[in-house]
Amino acid sequence: xxxxxxxxxxxxxxxxxxxxxxxxxxxxxxxxxxxxxxxxxxxxxxxxxxxxxxxxxxxxxxxxxxxxxxxxxxxxxxxxxxxxxxxxxxxxxxxxxxxxxxxxxxxxxxxxxxxxxxxxxxxxxxxxxxxxxxxxxxxxxxxxxxxxxxxxxxxxxxxxxxxxxxxxxxxxxxxxxxxxxxxxxxxxxxxxxxxxxxxxxxxxxxxxxxxxxxxxxxxxxxxxxxxxxxxxxxxxxxxxxxxxxxxxxxxxxxxxxxxx
Numbered sequence: 001x002x003x004x005x006x007x008x009x010x011x012x013x014x015x016x017x018x019x020x021x022x023x024x025x026x027x028x029x030x031x032x033x034x035x036x037x038x039x040x041x042x043x044x045x046x047x048x049x050x051x052x053x054x055x056x057x058x059x060x061x062x063x064x065x066x067x068x069x070x071x072x073x074x075x076x077x078x079x080x081x082x083x084x085x086x087x088x089x090x091x092x093x094x095x096x097x098x099x100x101x102x103x104x105x106x107x108x109x110x111x112x113x114x115x116x117x118x119x120x121x122x123x124x125x126x127x128x129x130x131x132x133x134x135x136x137x138x139x140x141x142x143x144x145x146x147x148x149x150x151x152x153x154x155x156x157x158x159x160x161x162x163x164x165x166x167x168x169x170x171x172x173x174x175x176x177x178x179x180x181x182x183x184x185x186x187x188x189x190x191x192x193x194x195x196x197x198x199x200x201x202x203x204x205x206x207x208x209x210x211x212x213x214x215x216x217x218x219x220x221x222x223x224x225x226x227x228x229x230x231x232x233x234x235x236x237x238x239x240x241x242x243x244x245x246x247x248x249x250x251x252x253x254x255x256x257x258x259x260x
Contacts, residue, residue, distance in 0.1 A: 004044040004092045006249035009085045011051065012099035014156055015060035018214045020048045023099045025218035026159060027150065030237045033223045035250040042253035044092070055081050065119060079127030086128070086143045087135050093245050096147045101155040106195035106231050110153035117151055146245055153232040157201045157209075162226055162233075163217040164188040167209060170216075176208045183207060191222075191229035 012023045024045060032038055048056070058064050058074040065071070088094050102114040111117050128147070132140050152158045161167060164184040172178040183206050187194055197203060209217070226233040240246060 002042075005042045005252040006044070006092050006246070007088075007094045008043060008045040009051075009094055009096045010045060010048075010099070011055075011059060011097070012156075013059050013062060013101070014099065015056065018211045019156075022160060022214040022218035023097075023150065023156065025215070026156075026221060027097050029218075029221050029223045030233075030240055031246075031250055033227060033237065034241055034247065038250050039253045043249070052081065064124070065116065075123055075127060079124050080131050082124070082147065083128045083131035083135065083137075086146055087132055087137050093146065093249055095243070095246050095249070097150050098147065099150040099152075099156065102151050102153040102232065103155070104153060105198055106153045106192075108153075110195070110232050111149070111151040111235065114151065117149065120149065142245070145243055148236070148239055148243065150236050151232060152236075153195045154198055154200060156214075158194045158197065159221065159226065159233055160214055160217040161194055161200055161207060161209060162187065162191060162222060163220040164222075166217055166220045167207065167213075170213060171208050174208050180207050191225050192231050195229075195231040 008024075008027070010020065010024050010027060012020055014020070014023065028038075028040065054077055058078055063071055063074040064078050066074075082096060082098075085094050085096050098120070100114070100116050100120065102110045103116060104110055104114055125144070125147075129140055129144065132143060137143055161184075164187050167184045168178070168181045171180045171184065194200060197206070200206070223233075227237055228234075
């Protein structure tokens with residue numbers, strides 16, 4: 001078996017049946033925008049189930065965010081897991097992507113003001129550094145640069161609902177018979193709008209999209225337009241662009257004609 005150019009480890013608190021794969025697709029779409037012609041057969045993505053039951057359970061119930069002994073143990077285990085992934089020295093470099101919803105709109109501060117992001121920065125990242133030190137890691141800063149927070153404002157739906165053409169197709173096929181197409185057209189006309197819709201998943205008057213649509217929406221994400229909009233998608237994209245290890249690994253994959 002050919003050695004992969006990189007190994008992706010993708011974690012998300014969106015642990016529903018349709019939660020993990022769309023996040024992976026969004027990350028790959030950003031990478032495709034970074035480097036043209038990536039051969040994804042040369043990049044291994046660790047299956048969600050390989051993360052381990054303890055970490056998945058902690059993410060699913062957001063236990064690591066809480067207080068008390070169980071929450072502390074959850075943070076320790078999460079930090080250990082992330083350190084283990086970053087320091088894994090077997091072959092290709094490992095890049096870790098951790099999806100957290102900002103739970104704030106862009107105008108409310110997005111990732112910069114997000115309580116969840118602040119907690120990760122203040123509690124999990126120092127613990128990761130501790131465990132990397134304990135494992136005698138070399139060049140901690142370089143390893144930590146391989147850890148990327150993926151933080152949509154307000155939530156992952158703020159990105160996925162940007163697939164407005166696909167959303168309109170779905171809408172016309174449903175009992176609402178195209179009632180929300182005008183809204184999708186408005187979002188397409190100004191890609192910055194969705195980042196300022198609070199809890200878009202719950203705004204049922206605005207759309208007819210459901211969790212089962214997430215995968216197909218992710219597959220048709222207009223990444224160049226989202227990058228140009230300069231909101232939370234662009235912020236995450238720009239952070240990926242600063243990761244030299246990621247760029248070198250993607251360049252090392254065999255080049256093929258781009259699909260997008």
